Amino acid sequence: MAPQTLPEHVPWPVHAARQLKYVIPGAVATYYIGTLGELRRTCNGENGSIAKTGALGAGVLGLTTVALFLYVILLRFLGREPDYRSWRNSSGALSTVIPALTGSIVVGWLLAVATLGQWSSLGYIQSVIGVTGVYALTVGLLGLIPVPKTKHKS
Numbered sequence: 001m002a003p004q005t006l007p008e009h010v011p012w013p014v015h016a017a018r019q020l021k022y023v024i025p026g027a028v029a030t031y032y033i034g035t036l037g038e039l040r041r042t043c044n045g046e047n048g049s050i051a052k053t054g055a056l057g058a059g060v061l062g063l064t065t066v067a068l069f070l071y072v073i074l075l076r077f078l079g080r081e082p083d084y085r086s087w088r089n090s091s092g093a094l095s096t097v098i099p100a101l102t103g104s105i106v107v108g109w110l111l112a113v114a115t116l117g118q119w120s121s122l123g124y125i126q127s128v129i130g131v132t133g134v135y136a137l138t139v140g141l142l143g144l145i146p147v148p149k150t151k152h153k154s
Contacts, residue, residue, distance in 0.1 A: 012146055022140030029133025036134070038120045039112070047119040054115030061108030062138070068101040069142050076147045109135060 010018075030036060041047065042055035075082050075093060087094035112131045117124035 009149065016144055019140045019143045022136045022143065026133045026135070026137030026140055029129055030137055033122065033126050033130035033133065035116070035122075035127075035130030038116055038122055038130070042115060042120055051115055051119030054111055054119070058108050058112035058115055061104050061111060062134075064104040065101065065108055066138065066142065068097055068104060069139075070145075072097060072101070073142070073145055073147055105135070 039055055039059070042051045043059065045052040047055075072082065072094070080093075082092065082094050083090055084094070087098055089095075109131055112134075113124070113127045116122050116127035116131065120127070122130060
């Protein structure tokens with residue numbers, strides 16, 4: 001078996017610059033399409049009660065996604081070293097968190113797109129672009145959180 005090479009430490013400014021590929025397009029799409037304004041109006045019930053329910057559900061799933069991402073990051077701060085490569089085979093937290101995280105991302109994105117596409121002035125194309133922008137912006141900002149280095153197993 002070949003020895004595993006340790007990844008080089010990437011300085012935080014370099015890492016932050018890499019995250020900009022998510023933050024900038026996500027912010028631009030979110031701003032120009034007006035996704036957050038449409039979501040706010042829909043959550044306030046201006047587009048009907050079914051739309052309000054869908055938007056609130058998408059918001060809850062979005063907050064769940066953020067909370068699960070933060071939990072995975074928090075594991076490293078607590079000194080636990082999650083095994084990202086074999087999370088399926090472990091009995092650790094990742095075997096539960098990663099499927100829940102994946103589900104909250106997919107279902108939340110679909111619900112937001114369907115709700116805004118059907119009941120807002122955006123339509124489906126702008127809803128897909130706008131909601132994807134919100135998700136990209138969120139993932140980019142969460143990726144800016146500095147986490148402690150872990151010691152890799154050799």
